[in-house]
Amino acid sequence: MGRRFGNDAPRKGVGLHVSGTTGDGAETGTLPADVRELFDAPNYVHLSTLRADGSPRSWVVWVGLEGDRLLICTHDSNWKAEDMRRDPRVSLSVVDLANPYRMAAIQGRVVEVRPDPDCRFMDPISMKYTSAPFPSRDPERVCFVIEAVHAGARHLDFLRHNPGPTDPHGRGS
Numbered sequence: 001m002g003r004r005f006g007n008d009a010p011r012k013g014v015g016l017h018v019s020g021t022t023g024d025g026a027e028t029g030t031l032p033a034d035v036r037e038l039f040d041a042p043n044y045v046h047l048s049t050l051r052a053d054g055s056p057r058s059w060v061v062w063v064g065l066e067g068d069r070l071l072i073c074t075h076d077s078n079w080k081a082e083d084m085r086r087d088p089r090v091s092l093s094v095v096d097l098a099n100p101y102r103m104a105a106i107q108g109r110v111v112e113v114r115p116d117p118d119c120r121f122m123d124p125i126s127m128k129y130t131s132a133p134f135p136s137r138d139p140e141r142v143c144f145v146i147e148a149v150h151a152g153a154r155h156l157d158f159l160r161h162n163p164g165p166t167d168p169h170g171r172g173s
Contacts, residue, residue: 029068029147029148029149030068030148030151031065031068031148031151032153034155035148035151035152036065038102038104039094039104039106040065041097043095043097044060044061044062044095044097045060045063046058046061046094047059047061047080047090047091047092048090048091049079049080049084049090050083050086050087050089056091057079057080057083059080061074062126062128062129063094063125064121066145068147069146069147070092070106070145070148071121071125071144071146072144072146073116073121073125073142073144074142075138075141075142076140076141077140088109088110088111089109090107090109090146091105091107091108092105092106100161101156101157101159102153102156103154104152104153104154106149106150106151107148107150108146108148108151109146109147110144110146111146111147112144113143113144114143114145115141115142115143116141116142116143117138118137119133119141121143122141122143
C-alpha cells in the first residue's frame with residue numbers, strides 16, 4: 001500500500017524537507033506553516049475535482065485563505081462548481097513561483113458554498129493576484145470553502161532552479 005502524502009515520518013536524503021498532517025486526529029483542518037505560506041502567497045494553484053464517472057479534472061485557480069480554510073471563487077455554472085457540488089472531495093497543489101522546488105499539496109473537502117454575487121470573497125483574492133478588484137460581478141458567482149484533510153509540503157533545497165537555454169522553435173540543441 002502506498003504512503004499517504006503528508007505523512008511526517010522521517011525521510012532519508014540530503015536537503016529534502018517534508019512536513020504535513022495525516023488527517024487522523026486533531027490536526028485535521030490545520031495547515032502546517034510551510035503549507036499555509038505557499039497557499040497564502042500569489043502562487044497559482046492546481047485544483048483537482050472529480051467528474052461524475054470518478055475521473056479527475058484539473059484546473060488552475062486562485063486561492064484565498066480564511067483561517068485554515070481555502071477559498072475558491074467561481075461561477076456556479078462551470079464544471080468545477082458542478083464537480084464540487086456533486087462530490088466535495090478535492091485535491092490542491094501549489095508550486096512556489098520563485099522556487100519550483102518548494103511545493104505543497106492538500107487533500108480536502110468542500111464544507112460550505114457561499115453566494116458571492118458582489119465578490120466579497122473574490123475581491124481580496126483578486127487583489128492578492130492582480131492588485132485590483134475582480135472585474136466581473138454576477139448573481140451566479142459562488143465561493144467554495146475547503147477544509148484540509150491531509151496537507152504537506154516539500155522543499156528540495158539541494159536543487160536550484162536554473163533552466164538551460166531553450167530554442168524558441170522547440171528544437172533540441
